[in-house]
Amino acid sequence: MVVGEITQQRNLIIIGGGPGGYSAAIRGAQLGLSVTLIEQANLGGVCLNKGCIPSKVFTHAASKRAEIFHVSNLGIGSGDDTFNLTKLLSYKDEVIRGLRLGVENLCKANKIEVIQGKATFLAVNKIGVENGHQFDIFEFDQVILATGSTPVMSKWVTDKGNRVLLPHEIFTLEETPEHLIVYGQDYIALEVASSFAAFGTKVTILFDQNTSQHFDESILKELNRLFKRRKITIYKDIQNITTKESDFSVKVSFKTNKDTDEVIEGSYLFVSGSRKPNLEPLGISRIGLHKSEAGFISVNEKMQSSIPSIYAIGDVTEGPSLAVKAIKQGKVVVESIAGFKPEVDLTFIPHVAHTIPPAVSVGLTEQMAKETGLNVRISQFSLAGNGYASISGKKDGFIKVISDADTEIINGIHMIGEGAVEMSGSFVQLLEMAAKEEDIKFPLYAHPGFSEGLLEAVEGLIGQAIHSAPDKKKDLQTV
Amino acid sequence: MLEVKLHDIGEGMTEGEIIHYLVKVGDTVKTDQPLVEVQTDKMVAELTSPCSGVIKEIIIEAGETVHVGTSLIYIEADDKSSKKEHVVQPKVEKVTLKQNVQPKNVLTTTSITSFNRVLAAPYTRKIAREHDINIEDVKASDPSGRVTEEDVYRFINRNQTSEQPEVVSNQNSVTTDSSNVTPDEIPFKGIRKKIAEKMTKSLFTIPHVTHFDEINMTNLFKLREEMKATGESVSVSAFLVKALVICLKDFPIFNAELDEENSRILLKKNYHIGMATNTESGLIVPVIHDADKKSIKDIHKDVKGLTERAISGKLQPFEMQNSTFTVSNVGPLGSTGATPIINYPETALIAFHKTKKQPIVNDQNEIVIGHIMTLSMAFDHRVADGATAVAFTNRLASLIEQPHKLMMEMI
Numbered sequence: 001m002v003v004g005e006i007t008q009q010r011n012l013i014i015i016g017g018g019p020g021g022y023s024a025a026i027r028g029a030q031l032g033l034s035v036t037l038i039e040q041a042n043l044g045g046v047c048l049n050k051g052c053i054p055s056k057v058f059t060h061a062a063s064k065r066a067e068i069f070h071v072s073n074l075g076i077g078s079g080d081d082t083f084n085l086t087k088l089l090s091y092k093d094e095v096i097r098g099l100r101l102g103v104e105n106l107c108k109a110n111k112i113e114v115i116q117g118k119a120t121f122l123a124v125n126k127i128g129v130e131n132g133h134q135f136d137i138f139e140f141d142q143v144i145l146a147t148g149s150t151p152v153m154s155k156w157v158t159d160k161g162n163r164v165l166l167p168h169e170i171f172t173l174e175e176t177p178e179h180l181i182v183y184g185q186d187y188i189a190l191e192v193a194s195s196f197a198a199f200g201t202k203v204t205i206l207f208d209q210n211t212s213q214h215f216d217e218s219i220l221k222e223l224n225r226l227f228k229r230r231k232i233t234i235y236k237d238i239q240n241i242t243t244k245e246s247d248f249s250v251k252v253s254f255k256t257n258k259d260t261d262e263v264i265e266g267s268y269l270f271v272s273g274s275r276k277p278n279l280e281p282l283g284i285s286r287i288g289l290h291k292s293e294a295g296f297i298s299v300n301e302k303m304q305s306s307i308p309s310i311y312a313i314g315d316v317t318e319g320p321s322l323a324v325k326a327i328k329q330g331k332v333v334v335e336s337i338a339g340f341k342p343e344v345d346l347t348f349i350p351h352v353a354h355t356i357p358p359a360v361s362v363g364l365t366e367q368m369a370k371e372t373g374l375n376v377r378i379s380q381f382s383l384a385g386n387g388y389a390s391i392s393g394k395k396d397g398f399i400k401v402i403s404d405a406d407t408e409i410i411n412g413i414h415m416i417g418e419g420a421v422e423m424s425g426s427f428v429q430l431l432e433m434a435a436k437e438e439d440i441k442f443p444l445y446a447h448p449g450f451s452e453g454l455l456e457a458v459e460g461l462i463g464q465a466i467h468s469a470p471d472k473k474k475d476l477q478t479v
Numbered sequence: 480m481l482e483v484k485l486h487d488i489g490e491g492m493t494e495g496e497i498i499h500y501l502v503k504v505g506d507t508v509k510t511d512q513p514l515v516e517v518q519t520d521k522m523v524a525e526l527t528s529p530c531s532g533v534i535k536e537i538i539i540e541a542g543e544t545v546h547v548g549t550s551l552i553y554i555e556a557d558d559k560s561s562k563k564e565h566v567v568q569p570k571v572e573k574v575t576l577k578q579n580v581q582p583k584n585v586l587t588t589t590s591i592t593s594f595n596r597v598l599a600a601p602y603t604r605k606i607a608r609e610h611d612i613n614i615e616d617v618k619a620s621d622p623s624g625r626v627t628e629e630d631v632y633r634f635i636n637r638n639q640t641s642e643q644p645e646v647v648s649n650q651n652s653v654t655t656d657s658s659n660v661t662p663d664e665i666p667f668k669g670i671r672k673k674i675a676e677k678m679t680k681s682l683f684t685i686p687h688v689t690h691f692d693e694i695n696m697t698n699l700f701k702l703r704e705e706m707k708a709t710g711e712s713v714s715v716s717a718f719l720v721k722a723l724v725i726c727l728k729d730f731p732i733f734n735a736e737l738d739e740e741n742s743r744i745l746l747k748k749n750y751h752i753g754m755a756t757n758t759e760s761g762l763i764v765p766v767i768h769d770a771d772k773k774s775i776k777d778i779h780k781d782v783k784g785l786t787e788r789a790i791s792g793k794l795q796p797f798e799m800q801n802s803t804f805t806v807s808n809v810g811p812l813g814s815t816g817a818t819p820i821i822n823y824p825e826t827a828l829i830a831f832h833k834t835k836k837q838p839i840v841n842d843q844n845e846i847v848i849g850h851i852m853t854l855s856m857a858f859d860h861r862v863a864d865g866a867t868a869v870a871f872t873n874r875l876a877s878l879i880e881q882p883h884k885l886m887m888e889m890i
Contacts, residue, residue, distance in 0.1 A: 288546050288549070290548075306493070306546065306548075307493065307494075307546065308493050339664070341608045341609055341611075342608075343604065343608055345597065347596050347597070348596075363596075364594055368594065369594070372594045374594070406623075407622075407623030407624065407625075408623070409598065409623055409624075409625065411594065411596070431596075432600065432601050433600045433601075434596075434597075434598040434599060434600060434625045436623070436625075
């Protein structure tokens with residue numbers, strides 16, 4: 001490593017070209033800032049190259065395969081559901097390549113200086129960027145840390161070989177596992193279980209006692225029901241889990257909720273694990289940047305760290321490790337640097353699982369609503385009552401609305417069912433607009449269409465959903 | 480053992496340079512005794528001791544720049560009643576604290592007792608943000624608590640009742656095109672803010688009187704020419720400072736400080752003359768210490784050095800402290816008069832204005848060309864009266880107009 005003597009001057013440097021970093025870079029360029037983006041691997045980061053995008057290629061393929069029988073019922077094809085993983089993997093690479101190229105071209109078109117290399121802090125206002133034998137030194141006015149996070153194996157996995165897989169590893173598997181054991185009930189675990197089951201893998205799910213805090217319980221219940229129908233074995237409330245890996249399998253031992261000891265053998269074990277911010281290589285301890293107890297960079301509402309010229313966004317900061325958060329923070333931090341007054345509010349961040357069918361939770365869950373002491377009103381409209389769900393053969397699932405009976409303000413919307421991810425766009429808008437029940441009941445909805453389900457769920461709050469049998473308990477006097 | 484940390488001593492301060500320590504290891508210190516001088520944004524502050532005790536260790540060396548929250552000194556406290564809480568929380572902890580209480584993390588928290596969402600549309604929130612209003616402070620006209628644009632504008636208007644008509648007329652332009660009405664911003668901090676604080680304090684505390692006079696500089700200029708011819712070049716300022724010190728000795732009331740609390744006026748025995756200096760970042764007042772003990776030549780050297788360092792921002796903190804009287808030599812810039820603000824807590828300040836060639840009548844009743852400089856002297860009317868001030872400037876004028884008199888005052 002040769003240390004160059006010349007320090008190059010830059011205005012705004014962004015370290016990390018993931019969705020947060022490149023969004024920040026492009027927004028910065030749009031606002032007339034001179035931006036330098038440093039990425040050690042590929043633009044797009046974990047999200048595009050190893051996370052969101054590859055996993056969604058898998059969930060998409062899985063949902064298509066699950067449709068084969070429905071499609072043959074429509075008179076198309078013969079119900080041939082042969083599955084070629086190799087082909088899917090090259091499709092995945094193609095999608096990633098295309099999207100990555102898109103990001104690269106956008107950076108070019110926005111005249112963003114993209115530097116390949118590994119950044120390290122040399123001083124509070126100086127970084128070094130190492131790329132092979134080259135080492136450049138940059139002095140900056142501001143820097144945004146967007147280096148993301150890395151999955152970390154859960155502590156109880158003492159013996160990690162090739163058979164225990166973390167999120168970024170499972171979508172590179174070159175064989176369809178015969179028996180996949182999935183541990184956890186966060187969205188990644190649910191997606192993995194759902195997709196591989198659709199590919200024909202035997203799936204066993206292990207839930208420990210930590211229930212997911214993001215999804216409404218009714219969604220997890222419905223998913224469980226659908227998983228069981230697809231012959232997925234589920235063990236709930238398990239304890240004392242241990243693993244033992246051999247060349248061709250992994251044995252997982254645990255205590256069931258009936259207090260019996262169980263050992264199951266699978267070809268692979270999938271664990272979502274936890275996520276650790278990528279901070280060590282940056283050498284931030286050298287410059288005295290303040291970190292939270294959990295090891296994330298502490299930032300204020302402007303994403304500013306304890307050192308005013310250093311900002312941080314995305315997975316290196318507290319909060320959910322979701323690209324949606326990083327993207328928003330990326331734009332906000334740059335707008336703030338440019339002198340505007342933007343804001344990030346994660347209250348209504350949509351929690352999404354691309355399961356079959358997909359699931360979304362936004363805002364208050366039923367459990368949370370009851371704990372708040374609000375005068376809670378709840379309605380759940382089954383998609384079995386939706387005309388378009390019948391047409392498309394997607395009658396599983398429901399839309400659930402939670403409102404405050406005193407003000408009629410909607411506080412939470414949850415959905416499991418076809419189109420949930422796209423529908424979530426309406427949900428977040430309604431919640432951000434502080435919509436009342438009438439704000440949903442008044443508009444006209446395409447018929448037949450899934451969106452009618454939202455209308456009927458809201459009408460159901462006062463027992464007026466047309467395609468739902470009257471609920472005797474609902475008090476119609478409140479109309 | 481007590482830790483003395485660098486705490487936030489100014490608006491939004493995040494780091495500071497340790498200029499020098501006023502104590503050393505082994506020193507016994509008393510509560511509130513200054514320990515260390517810290518420079519931030521060109522303002523200098525002293526950190527005081529939180530307790531009485533003995534300095535055990537100095538952790539950070541002078542000259543280093545450290546962040547708020549960094550431990551600087553360890554003190555072995557000898558007094559049980561020491562103010563332990565004086566160890567001020569570093570600013571960064573405030574940031575995390577804020578995060579912890581943020582209601583916005585509701586979705587990721589397991590035990591929720593209240594659901595704290597903002598009941599306003601994103602556009603309404605934007606209007607509030609752009610007016611630096613916390614949307615949650617705005618009272619909703621809708622009983623369900625939903626805050627509308629109108630509510631926000633009403634809130635803005637109520638908070639600016641004095642400018643109501645203007646705000647109302649702004650309303651339309653804000654809703655239609657908010658980007659065009661944003662004025663340019665200059666951050667109000669650092670030295671600018673410090674100046675503002677000092678000036679406000681001075682003007683609100685001291686009943687100022689300003690009196691004007693003029694001095695015939697012709698003889699002094701002649702003297703300077705003669706000296707120049709012999710290779711000695713001394714600035715006018717140096718003569719003025721020397722003359723001032725002589726006057727201050729004759730009229731000690733202007734080298735004084737009013738100590739209202741103890742009902743007394745302190746007549747200072749040191750003659751530290753502040754020289755108001757215009758720099759790029761604002762007004763800075765370097766100080767010629769013990770001007771009474773210095774020759775005109777020494778003063779000349781001091782003025783030159785201090786001015787240069789002030790302009791390049793290289794003044795040491797002690798070079799800006801303890802002035803007893805301040806001079807503002809605005810002459811080189813122009814002007815004929817001013818009502819300057821006294822450098823609190825001093826009693827008086829003199830501004831010297833531009834020297835102009837004017838027809839004057841000399842002792843032989845001839846009209847000749849004279850070099851006339853005007854001056855404005857502001858003084859604290861609580862401490863001194865007009866007659867004394869006039870006597871003071873008369874004396875000053877006589878010393879400058881007949882510079883040989885200065886000789887008589889040499890020690």
